[in-house]
Amino acid sequence: MTTPTPAQRTVNLAITGASGAQYALRLLQCLVAAGCRVHVMVSRAAQVVIATETDLKLPGSPPAMQECLTEYSGAQPGQVLVFGREDWFAPPASGSGEKAPLVICPCSTGTLSALATGASNNLIERAGDVALKERRQLILVPREAPYSEVHLENMLRLTRMGAVVMPASPGFYHKPRSIEDLVDFVVARLLDHLDLPQDLMPRWGEARIDAKQPR
Incomplete structure (x- = not known):
């Protein structure tokens, strides 16, 4: 079986109500x-956080949100593709759907709790449950401080x-000079874990290797 190229790949991206909307939008x-098709799920709390932390105001309906995010991302x-919170026929809602990684970024501690206990009260929680039961790649990006014992146990x-x-x-x-540099650091790590090419920043040790190359 050949490995899919980035242009053929699908990535599921869920955005929940933790602080750090910039990470999700940059991702x-x-x-x-990178040419990926992106299935997007946005919680109600995430809409509030996005409006608070950025200049982007997402409309409420999935079709309008899809149009907004398509324009924002240059897709x-x-x-x-944006799926509603209770769209149980969306591909991420079933193990019979397309096998694709799921990134929950940022991941609220409430979502952590739901995933750790097997709750499936909305599409994001169900998508996470599917990823776990199907042994698919699931990356969670919590943004909280400090962590309680409950948070740590769930993680x-x-x-x-x-x-x-x-x-x-x-x-x-990497000596960041802006907030964007800090955001890119995290996003670069996510892209590395998804095995997608990224030039946001060099990987550890690459600069030293480049310096040793003959001129």
């Missing part, structure tokens, strides 16, 4: 630029189930 732009028609449970918990904790060794 969407990068996924689109081709049909490249970004441990999900890690043991196979999820990757990647807190939105940007590094500083």
